[in-house]
Amino acid sequence: MAGVTLLAQSSRGPHQVHTQTYWLLGVVLGLLVVAYVAGRLLKRYPDHSLNPALIERFNHRIRVWWLMCAILVAAFLLGRVPTIILFGCLSFWALREFITMTPTRRGDHRALFWIFFVFTPAQYILVALGRGTYEALFGVPHRDFYGLYSVAIPVYALLFIPMRTAMAGDPRRFLERSAKIQSGLFICVYCLSFAAALLNLELTTSGGALWGDRHSHVQNAGLLFYFILIVQLGDMFQQVWSRLAGRRVIAPRINASRTWEGLLGGVTSTTLIGALLWWATPFQFWQAACMAMVVAVAGFGGGMVMSAIKRDRGVEDYGTLVQGHPGVLDRIDSLCFAAPLFYHLTRYFFSQVY
Amino acid sequence: MAITGPLLATIAKFVSGASVRWIDCQPDTCQRVYFANHTSHLDALVLWSCLPKEIRVRTRAVAARDYWEKGPIRRHMARSFNVLLIDRKEIKVHRSPVQMMLQEIGERDSLIVFPEGSRNTQEELGEFKSGLYYMGKKRPDLELVPVYMENLNRVLPRGEVLPVPLLSCITIGPPIWLEVGEPKNDFLNRARDAVRRLRDL
DSSP, X not given: OHHHHHHHHSOOOHXXXXXXXXXXXXXXXXXXXXXXXXXXXXXXXXXXXXXXXXXXXXXXHHHHHHHHHHHHHHHHHHOHHHHHHHHXXXXXXXXHHHHHHSOOOGXXXXXXXXXXXXXXXXXXXXXXXXXXHHHXXXXXXXXXXXXXXXXXXXXXXXXXXXXXXXXXXXXXXXXXXXXHHHHHHIIIIIIHHHHHHGGGOOBBOTTSOBOSOTTOSHHHHHXXXXXXXXXXXXXXXHHHXXXXXXXXXXXXXTEEEEEHHHHHHHHHHHHHHHHHTGGGSSSOHHHHHHHHHHHHHHHHHHHHHHXXXXXXXXXXXXXSSSSOOOXXXXXXXXXXXXXXXXXXXXXXXXXOOO | XXXXXHHHHHHHHHHHTOEEEESSOOOOOSOEEEEEOOOXXXXXXXXXXXXXXXHHTTEEEEEEHHHHXXXXXXXXXXXXXXXXEEOSSOOOSSOOHHHHHHHHHTTTOEEEEOTTOSOOOSSSOOOOOTHHHHHHHHOTTSEEXXXXXXXXXXXXXXXXXXXXXXXXXXXXXOOBOOOTXXXXXXXXXXXXXXXXXXXXO
């Protein structure tokens, strides 16, 4: 453990940090290639002890991961603002699926227009303005518009939505309708925007030493990639453990496939993998373990909440109205719930806060 | 027109997020009359956009002249997706809408019609107007294909100008024909049921 700590603490210049980020990308791509080949081989030479439907699901998941990986890497290479725009588009799409599933009435139309075309873009524009614009406007360096984008939706949008709905003049189920629109905006846009906001932090190690190059977004993109990876692994491990060892279902009427064993095994495995990837982050070994654990638990919470909403609406997936395709929201529910936690932990313990 | 048609189709598909289901019916370029429920101004445009390209170029939506000829933008859009405009106000004696439609499509094109007449704000489907019956009577060879369009009334409800990009779903069902000697009301009820049944599938 002492050796591990020493290695993590040894001074890391910007170039070394960037190299570590590329290593992380390399490792993930390598694993994806292995998984892809394995999936293909299993399909071609079926092992009769394995369920072919399971292999098909595995191959499908690998395809989705390839797509996610490709989009993320492309955005990272293009820069900070394109990555934030990418997350904005993800939010927009997820919100679309959320509101489609939620019954709204005629009177909500204008409020819906506002959340899609004003609040969602505004949130991501505030994130995208970043430190440079803040300094140019107010002459204070090192800060971004955190003070505004962290309250824009939970305060101003959440006040605006019921006001606009009330003006439309339909009192039926007023509180319920407002709450639905508010939660959609909050989960799909506000929470997810904190993943993009990771790109604005000046990362340090817990000792306070600057980590990477503060004028570059590469190390932040690396941390964002690490975060998404941990969330996805958390999802996968919980499913695998539930399947292998699941006995006690947590809430059968919410989600019949989520078990206590799956949660425990999933969180433990994710913690372990997250810790083993500590070298690609500003965290030490034990810190990376804690972060991964928090992310896995929060991701689990997100999955449960979204399942509950789906069961209430009587649908399987958010993807389309009738067909059973998993949609964007099914893929990013855990990401939405884990992003604010990961952001704030990183902000307060691993970045310069002014 | 050559450029704005496909562009319009792409935009309409994006805004309405439409997924299309063909149930017991395959896309085909044979002459058809697609009849659908009507809840939004977007209906005609979205249904037309969701048809495969080869079919789309041979399909014309029937729409009200008073709406689509108001202002240069609407007029241009109507021309781009090749709308067949019908005068709702002045119906001349020897040129009934049904005659005009059949004359326009000739032996080649298909039609998109909304037999409820105007946009419906109720949950339940409205009564069908008799045009569909006369069409079936004059041209028994036309396939009458029911279509159910879901959620478009939420994308652009009656009386609103700005659309909200929710996801919608279009279900296209098995064709029906007018039976020999079938009374008008029986046929119209059967057609209405054919559309209603698609909602629950």
